[in-house]
Amino acid sequence: MDNRLGEMEAFVQVARRGSFAAAAKALRRTPSAVSRAVARLEARLGVGLIRRTTRAMTLTPEGELYLARASELIAEFDAIEDGFGRDAAQPSGLLRVNASVPFGTKVILPVLPRFLGEQPRMRVDLALTDDVVDLVEARADVAIRIGPLRDTRLRAKRLGRSRLAVVAAPSYLDRHGAPAHPDALPGHNCLTFSFRRSLDTWPFLIDGAVSQRPVHGNFFGNSGEVVRMMALGGAGLARLARFHVDEDIAAGRLVPVLEAFSPGDAEDIHALYAGHERLSSRIRCFVDFLAAHAVLRA
Secondary structure, eight states, X not given: XXXXXXXXXXXXXXXXXXXXXXXXXXXXXXXXXXXXXXXXXXXXXXXXXXXXXXXXXXXXXXXXXXXXXXXXXXXXXXXXXXXHSTTTTSOOEEEEEEEOHXXXXXXXXXXXXXXXXXXXXXXXXXXXXXXXXXXXXXXXXXXXXXXXXXXXXXEEEEEEEEEEEEEEOHHHHXXXXXXXXXXXXXXSOEEEEGGGTTOOEEXXXXXXXXXXXXXXXXXXXXXXXXXXXXXXXXXXXXXXXXXXXXXXXXXXXXXXXXXXXXOOOEEEEEEEEEOOSSOOHHHHHHHHHHHHHOOXXX
């Protein structure tokens, strides 16, 4: 019997879960049945999709391409069933979400218990990383992006905006004083990001125009949370999103500096997901919930 969708789903589960045994458990089938389904798929396509060794399993380039297309087709199939199912008003199943560490801890986690309470048939797999990940490679249904959007293959829903602020701990300011002007930054230790080395300047409003000022320091962090922790420890000045440091400012753990020179710039925050004609109810309800309940101070 021709079971192309079943073979496709077996391959996708193996690719996502990293083993035939894990895929078999998710599909409630035996590992040998899953292995045979993938073998039939490879034979029909005439290409190898998976490299099997005694220690690891990886995808071939053809497997990576097929995974991307197959994931879209399966999501579309699920969306069709969602639209016709009698329980379509109640989304169900697993939703994989990828977000930066600051956004996840400061925005998503505080409202996630409420979301799961409202959607008892759903499960959420939340992965936090400040690396910009590919949705397919990260096996994510939804990814949160802060800043300019670059992947035009994906659909996006704007969740809000967040201004940025230069901040420092009182202990740092006690030792070094607060800079009175952006031109004083060369005399200060500025904490920057290792994943944005091209951004070695900070913008300021000077004499009515936005001007970039170079910043230098002895620390590079690979996440906003790492830079925040260093700033809290008194290591130097940091430029971070307000949603990330507003609680610290309110508590006096961090102090805004150079506010008179703030250019008022803000970063857009979007939820990204694969572009299907019909959106899965799982994705739709989560994205709509974040747009309604995420607290983002512009």
